[in-house]
Amino acid sequence: MGQYPTSTPADDCSGCDRGLATMPTDVSLPLQSGLEIPGVLALPSSPGPHPVVIVIHEAFDIDDSMRAHVDRLARAGYLAIMPNLFSRGGARKCLLATFRALMSGRGVAFDDIEATKQWALARSDTTDKVGVIGFCMGGGFALMLAGRGYDAASVNYGQVPRDAEQILTNACPIVGSFGGEDRTMKGMGARLEKVLVKLQVPHDVKEYPHTGHGFLNEFPAGPAWSRMVLKRVMGVTTNPEAAPDAWNRITTFFDTYLHSSNPRGKK
Secondary structure, three states, X not given: OOOOOOOOHHHHOOOOOXXXXXXXXXXXXXXXXXXXXXXXXXXXXXXXXEEEEEEEOOOOOOOHHHHHHHHHHHHOOOEEEEEOOOOOOOHHHHHHHHHHHHHHOOOHHHHHHHHHHHHHHOOOOEEXXXXXXXXXXXXXXXXXXXXXXXXXXXXXXXXXOOOHHHHOOOOOOEEEEEEOOOOOOOOHXXXXXXXXXXXXXXXXEEEEOOOOEOOOOOOOOOOHHHHHHHHHHHOEOOOOOHHHHHHHHHHHHHHHHHOOOOOOOOO
């Protein structure tokens, strides 16, 4: 895990101009089993209560870009918490187990996300509104979770399964962002749009032309030796025009469905 920079491109980000937030902090998240998993938490500067956003990381674990996403969402007014889904059993074992969970819709990763959600909602500084956002692998998780007790979901270049219509029946509102030159997600935006229209799920899905995979990341993804391969094979790119627009759409969408004038009463 890289050191989070003291100054990042997020300092000038769009959609997060509501004030400062606490720097992303490493925390321990309790599980029902009595175990704990690590996570990253950031809070808005105001006392709250705040809506919750569960942030699901990419396959490269919690790196500088993932911490920057947590920071951005906190500065947009949300308690943002990212559980580390690769913290049980070693990186390779956890990666395989997490992808198996994503494909099946159940498993340890989903249990850890649910425990994180309940931990956040039990805090005195949160409302009862909760959203989920994910990137790449995490985008697939966000889509799978959209029908499991969330108020809004943001899917960013995440896999859309063939049985999406069944999975997304009774789903919460969904905002999705995809890159037109993302070789790993060809046609995913259109597939998601078609399903959401058929199911009458409120949504905002957009595919950005001349844009590849991982375009919302502010820092290079993956080990340095793999970046050229990722660019050639997956079409991993940045896009300084698409990213601000996508973030504005995400925060506007979350504002619509997660902010409430009647926060849950807590002691």
